[in-house]
Structure formats: C-alpha cells, structure tokens
Amino acid sequence: MQIDPSRKTVASWANGVIRSADKELNNRFLNGIHLLTMKSQFPAEESLAAVRARRTHSVKWQRYPADVLPAWVADMDFPPPRGALEAGITLLELGDTGYPSPDLILNYQASYQDWAKNNFGTQPHSLVTVADVVAALRIIVMAVTDPGAGVIVLTPSYPPFFRVVNEAQRELVPVPMQRVNRRYTIDFDLVARAAAEERVQAIILCNPQNPTGRVFSRAELTMIADIAERERLTVISDEIHQDLRAPGAVHIPYTSLDHESSNRAVVLASPSKSFNIAGLKVAHIELPNDTELRARIEGSQLLALSQATSIGLSVGAHAYQTEGAWLAEVRGIIDDNFTLATKGLADDDNVTLTEREGTYLLWGELLRRPSNQSAYEFLLDRARVAVGPGEDYLPGAPEFFRLNLAAWPSVVETMIERIHDALAAL
Numbered sequence: 150m151q152i153d154p155s156r157k158t159v160a161s162w163a164n165g166v167i168r169s170a171d172k173e174l175n176n177r178f179l180n181g182i183h184l185l186t187m188k189s190q191f192p193a194e195e196s197l198a199a200v201r202a203r204r205t206h207s208v209k210w211q212r213y214p215a216d217v218l219p220a221w222v223a224d225m226d227f228p229p230p231r232g233a234l235e236a237g238i239t240l241l242e243l244g245d246t247g248y249p250s251p252d253l254i255l256n257y258q259a260s261y262q263d264w265a266k267n268n269f270g271t272q273p274h275s276l277v278t279v280a281d282v283v284a285a286l287r288i289i290v291m292a293v294t295d296p297g298a299g300v301i302v303l304t305p306s307y308p309p310f311f312r313v314v315n316e317a318q319r320e321l322v323p324v325p326m327q328r329v330n331r332r333y334t335i336d337f338d339l340v341a342r343a344a345a346e347e348r349v350q351a352i353i354l355c356n357p358q359n360p361t362g363r364v365f366s367r368a369e370l371t372m373i374a375d376i377a378e379r380e381r382l383t384v385i386s387d388e389i390h391q392d393l394r395a396p397g398a399v400h401i402p403y404t405s406l407d408h409e410s411s412n413r414a415v416v417l418a419s420p421s422k423s424f425n426i427a428g429l430k431v432a433h434i435e436l437p438n439d440t441e442l443r444a445r446i447e448g449s450q451l452l453a454l455s456q457a458t459s460i461g462l463s464v465g466a467h468a469y470q471t472e473g474a475w476l477a478e479v480r481g482i483i484d485d486n487f488t489l490a491t492k493g494l495a496d497d498d499n500v501t502l503t504e505r506e507g508t509y510l511l512w513g514e515l516l517r518r519p520s521n522q523s524a525y526e527f528l529l530d531r532a533r534v535a536v537g538p539g540e541d542y543l544p545g546a547p548e549f550f551r552l553n554l555a556a557w558p559s560v561v562e563t564m565i566e567r568i569h570d571a572l573a574a575l
C-alpha cells in the first residue's frame with residue numbers, strides 16, 4: 150500500500166495514531182486483508198468442569214478456590230467466536246506478530262465504522278486504536294483536563310474510573326445516581342451543581358452503565374449535554390457495553406446527539422466485552438470534533454504506550470465484520486439468565502435486584518446480612534459465589550454486590566440456588 154509519507158497520519162504510525170481514512174481507501178483494505186468471512190457456529194453449552202478446565206489462565210476462574218463460582222470480573226464464559234479467533238490464529242501461525250501495520254489498523258477502523266452504521270445508524274470518524282479502554286481513559290483525562298481539575302463520575306461506578314482520576318491527580322467529583330423503584334436515574338440538579346463549580350472540567354459517563362445496567366435515553370443524554378455545554382465540560386463517554394443490551398433497550402452513542410456538546414465529547418469503545426476478547430488488547434477512541442481538544446489528545450505521548458495488538462485488531466475487525474449472529478446468541482443467553490436470576494430470587498424479600506437495560510451485570514442489595522459481613526463476604530462465605538464487592542463501586546455501601554451473569558445457564562442456575570439457600574438460612 151502506498152501512503153503519502155507527508156501525511157500526518159503516517160508520521161503518527163509509530164504512535165499507533167491513525168485517523169480513519171476515507172471510505173474508499175478503507176474498503177480497499179477490507180477487500181485486501183479480510184479473507185476470512187466465515188460466521189462462527191455458536192458452541193454448545195459447556196459443563197462447569199469444562200469451563201474451569203478450559204480457563205486455566207483466566208483471573209476470573211483462578212482467583213478463588215475450586216468450590217467457588219466466580220461471578221465477579223466482567224468477562225464472559227462463552228468462548229469467543231471461532232471465526233474471529235481464526236483471524237488471530239493465522240497471524241500466530243505465520244509468526245506475523247510484530248507491531249501492527251497501518252493496513253491492519255485501517256481494516257479495524259473500517260470494520261467498526263460499518264458495525265456502528267449497521268447497529269447504531271452512526272458514522273464514527275477519527276478513530277484512534279489503543280490497547281484498552283482504561284488506558285485510553287487515563288490518556289484522555291490527562292489530555293483534556295488540567296492538573297487538579299475536577300472530574301465528575303456518576304456513582305455507583307466502575308471502580309477504575311475512581312482510580313484513573315486519582316492517579317491522574319485530578320479531583321474526583323462523585324455525583325450519586327438515585328435508585329427509584331429498582332432503577333437508577335441521574336439527578337440532574339446534582340450534576341448541574343457539581344458542573345458549575347469552577348474547577349470541574351470533565352464528566353465521565355458510562356453508557357450502558359456499569360454496574361447499574363442503565364442504558365441512558367436520548368432525553369437523559371441531552372440533559373447531560375445541556376449541562377456540559379453550559380459549563381464547557383468535556384464529556385468522556387465509555388460505551389464499551391454498547392452491544393450488550395436487553396430487549397427493547399436502544400443505545401444512543403453520545404456523539405450521535407444533535408447537540409453542540411457532542412463536539413467536545415470523546416467516546417471510548419472496544420470489541421472486548423461484546424466478543425469476550427479482553428486479553429487480546431484492542432479498543433478505540435473516537436476523537437472529538439473540537440480542534441483544540443483533539444490536538445491535545447493526539448499530542449499525548451502516552452498513546453505510544455498503549456498500542457492495540459495485531460492479534461486484537463485482526464480478531465476484533467473480524468468479529469465486527471461477521472459475528473453479529475454470534476452476539477445475538479450471547480444476548481439471548483444473557484437475557485434468559487436475567488430472567489432465571491430474578492425469578493430464582495423473587496421470593497427472597499431480603500434482596501433487591503436492579504432492573505437491567507444493558508450489560509451482563511446484575512447490581513443487587515442485601516437488606517439483611519450478618520452484622521460482621523459485607524454482602525460480598527456473606528455470599529462468598531455462605532453461598533460460595535464470588536461477586537463484585539459493593540464498596541468498590543459505591544464507597545461505604547457494603548450491602549451492595551455485582552453479579553456477572555455472562556455464564557452458561559446451568560452455572561447461573563447453581564449460583565442462584567446457592568444464593569437463595571444462603572439467604573433462606575439467614
């Protein structure tokens with residue numbers, strides 16, 4: 150492939166910064182690189198023993214003793230789509246495992262653009278590939294805010310948001326969401342008040358939201374956008390769970406809002422949650438239109454330290470191109486698992502489960518538990534189920550827990566039975 154070396158994109162290759170090229174160019178790469186178009190068969194359900202035996206290098210399955218069912222870290226127990234994995238296996242077999250070529254990056258970008266168009270009706274542009282979303286978040290926070298600036302995070306929240314803001318030496322400004330009838334809503338007055346403070350420069354959104362499972366409506370996002378525009382905040386929108394929605398939930402990418410504020414928004418996404426490839430290290434940043442913000446991000450030296458891998462780019466691109474049906478199967482299993490869990494615990498008046506619109510995470514609260522145990526400790530001790538501890542997501546809230554339901558139904562059934570029995574014995 151010939152690319153004019155004077156173009157800025159070429160100068161930036163070494164940093165892994167390549168802007169999306171025009172459609173025609175992207176299509177050439179798609180046709181040239183992408184030879185594997187096989188859709189994956191969805192695999193048959195595995196037994197608990199089979200999953201455990203297969204996942205000997207997974208932190209999810211290795212952290213706890215063998216009698217504990219792991220439902221904590223957010224990865225899925227379903228093997229990733231085989232056809233997509235083949236794209237990575239081909240590179241491994243060829244020993245073609247160096248730094249990714251521009252073609253590979255452009256192929257990934259074009260594949261995601263098609264995915265976004267087909268799934269969300271959007272046309273994301275100016276994509277920069279990176280290794281993962283949390284690294285990207287750190288880069289963005291450092292680039293678009295000043296040292297000491299306030300950064301709003303809605304709580305409960307995915308814990309690395311807290312860590313990233315603190316490590317970047319910005320000031321965390323937590324704004325609690327409100328739970329109304331088992332569903333979390335944004336308190337816009339609180340957001341507006343926090344945003345009006347002089348030091349506040351950005352808000353980190355998570356949509357679909359981890360851990361509450363909310364998928365924010367256009368009206369809610371527009372309210373955030375109004376506040377962000379009024380206070381000149383940068384919106385950093387982590388949309389990594391965008392493909393994991395309950396029936397009827399519609400994901401609205403922040404940059405698709407017809408609003409001035411979306412010019413100052415940075416969106417982060419990745420195929421890693423959708424296709425269960427977090428270990429392969431591939432994600433992307435959608436750069437803002439605002440030229441000053443964009444220049445600050447593109448100028449970040451940290452981008453060079455967080456490059457996507459060639460395996461991740463090939464598997465991710467293949468998944469976006471051909472694995473929509475695989476994902477639909479996964480969504481179906483997850484929906485059934487939520488029904489199973491809510492029905493299985495329906496009689497337990499000691500537990501409140503949040504209504505879920507997206508993600509595969511169930512956010513719950515134990516209304517009663519032994520006084521010396523958090524919900525996490527109680528469920529680990531008595532049910533032998535490892536959940537995410539509430540306090541990680543909402544400091545000072547040991548009564549909460551997060552349960553990962555991206556598992557085979559028989560495993561979820563056992564998990565729910567164990568939780569039910571532990572609650573019944575209280």
Ligand SMILES: Cc1ncc(COP(=O)(O)O)c(C=O)c1O
Nearest residue numbers: 223281282283307359389427432
């Ligand atoms: C909201 C959210 N963002 C980011 C991540 C992590 O993404 P990555 O592995 O790409 O850093 C997760 C993983 O659970 C997540 O839930």
